Amino acid sequence: MHPIVERGESPFIAGFQLQDVTLPNGVTLRVATGGQGAPLLLLHGHPQNHLTWRKVAPRLAEKYRVILPDLRGYGDSDKPASDERHRPYSKRVMADDISLLISALGYDKVAFVGHDRGGRVGHRLARDHADQLNCCVFIDIAPTATMYALTDKAFATRYFWWFFLIQPAPLPETLIANNTAFFLRKHLDGQLKTPGATPEAIFNDYLRCYQQPEMIHAVCEDYRAAATIDLEDDAADSRRIACPLLLLWGAKGTVGELYDVVDTWRDRAQQVSGEALPCGHSPQxxxxxxFLDRLSAFLAAQRLTESL
Structure with missing residues (x-):
């Protein structure tokens, strides 16, 4: 077992304990865990941390062992230095973290749910570490390569940060650091279409993490990797996701309005289904x-068992 440091109860998710888990690669991830049963790992996206699952995690913990990591570079996880090719923030390396975490916690397989960047990490996880996944759920994403390939004025306008954050350092880092709260609030307000979905206390925790210079740089590196080395890795890999894949997306969001979401995944997954929900980018x-209704039905159909 790899070093796990207990950090006490989560102040935001009832019944969940915080841990710092140091992986064999030297990276330490902040993880919130709760419940008992078959392991279910949920991975957040940008610009959130694991608190994006706060409304659904306690209910899921009634049936599953729920695992909520912060991605490397995000939240209270480590923010390693990057390199000129952005490899440390490639989805392949970020997926390796999650693979190592699954093993470090003592599991053979998990059910996986990924929102936004977490779903993109999940796509690579399902290719590179297929034997560790029972099933996958991706929330509000089309494949990265598809979205770049189909870029038009509508997409570039709505998802401007895909093109802003990839600019060479320190341009985006400097501009974001000048007024991080403004950037973060405008980003969340633009993505989520339900007023009040992110209360002030949660926004403040997102901001606490986001305003760290190391996280701002890590976020930019995540997106720089997505526009470069991730595309190279994707083009060199024809493997399809073998486990059942459920897609959920917001009908009021950019992905739902610009793409046939299920169709974008058909050549990347062997078993794919999906549904639009009447919301923006973050149904959870x-x-x-x-969201719980659709997710719970999918998970129940997989007949998951504990895999310790």
Missing amino acids: EELPEM
Whole structure:
């Protein structure tokens, strides 16, 4: 077992304990865990941390052992130095973290749910570490390569940060650091279509992490990797996701309005289904009851068992 340091109860997610888990690669991830049963790992996206799952995690913990990591570079996880090719923030390396975490916690397989960047990490995880996944759920994403390949004025306008954050350092880092709270609030308000979905206390925790210079740089590196080395890795890999894949997306969001989401994944997954929900980018925060209903039905159909 690798070093796990207990950090006490989560102040935001009832019944969950915080841990710092140091992986064999030397990276330490902040993880919130709760519940008992088959392991279910949920991975957040940008610009959130694991608190994006706060409305659904306690209910899921009634049936599953719920695992909520912060991605490397995000939240209270380590923010390693990058390199000229952005490899440390490639989805392949970030997926390796999650693979190592699954093993470090003593599991053979997990059910996986990924939102936004977490889903993109999950796509690579399902290719590189297929034997560790029972099933996958990706929330509000089309494949990265597809979205770049189909870029037009509508997409570039709505998802401007895909093109802003990839600019060479320190341009985006400097501009974001000048007024991080403004940038973060405008980003969340633009993505989520349900007023009040992110209460002030949660926004403040997102901001606490985001305003760290190391996180701002890590976020930019995550997106720089997505526009470069991740595309190279994707082009060199024809493997399809073998486990069942469920797609959920917001009908009011950019992905839902610009793409046939299920169709974008058909050549990347062997078993794919999906549904639009009447919200924006983050159904787990905007429509938690409906999200839980769809997720719970999918997980129940997989007949998951404990894999310790």
